[in-house]
Amino acid sequence: MEPSIILALDFSKRQELDHLLSAVKDEELFVKVGMEAFYLYGPKLVDELKQRGHSVFLDLKLHDIPNTVNKAMRGLAGLGVDLINVHASGGSRMMAAAIEGLEAGTSAGEKRPMCIGVTQLTSTSEEMLRKELQISLNMKDSVVTLANLAKNSGLDGVVSSALEVPMIKDACGDEFLTVTPGIRLEGDLAGDQNRVCSPTKARALGSDYIVVGRSITASPDPLAAYVKLKTEWGMTHEIHR
Numbered sequence: 001m002e003p004s005i006i007l008a009l010d011f012s013k014r015q016e017l018d019h020l021l022s023a024v025k026d027e028e029l030f031v032k033v034g035m036e037a038f039y040l041y042g043p044k045l046v047d048e049l050k051q052r053g054h055s056v057f058l059d060l061k062l063h064d065i066p067n068t069v070n071k072a073m074r075g076l077a078g079l080g081v082d083l084i085n086v087h088a089s090g091g092s093r094m095m096a097a098a099i100e101g102l103e104a105g106t107s108a109g110e111k112r113p114m115c116i117g118v119t120q121l122t123s124t125s126e127e128m129l130r131k132e133l134q135i136s137l138n139m140k141d142s143v144v145t146l147a148n149l150a151k152n153s154g155l156d157g158v159v160s161s162a163l164e165v166p167m168i169k170d171a172c173g174d175e176f177l178t179v180t181p182g183i184r185l186e187g188d189l190a191g192d193q194n195r196v197c198s199p200t201k202a203r204a205l206g207s208d209y210i211v212v213g214r215s216i217t218a219s220p221d222p223l224a225a226y227v228k229l230k231t232e233w234g235m236t237h238e239i240h241r
């Protein structure tokens, strides 16, 4: 059973990353390693986090031709991460190839990493969708279309804003995982995020996991921020799968 708050380790300085980890050292953690840290510190960092007993979400948002994604996932599966992602807009063949690659790269007796598809990034607004990306669907319909595509391609869930979770659960079922970034504690700046939500509201909307970066990492007291988040999200909220 892992904690359902995913802490984004978005750092390019190893010292800052270690400082955060030492602030929350007594917590049972589900951490996320994204592009910022992985491109610099790579598989070694993932290995260290696993050695410390943390659950790890490797957030590299793969988006390429099916063959490349398949081969990349074969290698990444060997890192022993718990959760990994692709962009759902890469299409059904790409997503199916990702799952095949993960299965092929997972050693016998081990559990393959759960794989989720990013629907629309939480930094994307309704206006960007329409004007820049020229997508004729509104945000909720676009997110649900991509969630259905991800489900039918064999993925375990999706990344979206918490605001779209009820529609995703209606369309794809309760078991289909929803992982929701764009979480802000009251008073925190949204920054580059457009579709933001508080932890309390995310829980009420039925999110399975919330992803939190700057509300904790940019806080002068990261442990206090993490504990506040845990309280608002609900300490007893656990995922059973």
Ligand SMILES: O=C(O)c1cc(=O)[nH]c(=O)n1[C@@H]1O[C@H](COP(=O)(O)O)[C@@H](O)[C@H]1O
Pocket (backbone or CB within 6 Å): 008, 010, 034, 059, 061, 085, 118, 120, 121, 122, 123, 159, 160, 181, 182, 183, 193, 211, 212, 213, 214, 215
């Ligand atoms: O896949 C993700 O994790 C992700 C998808 C998305 O749509 N939006 C999003 O913010 N994220 C990640 O979630 C984290 C959010 O960070 P904060 O905005 O600092 O809480 C970052 O590491 C993003 O890369």
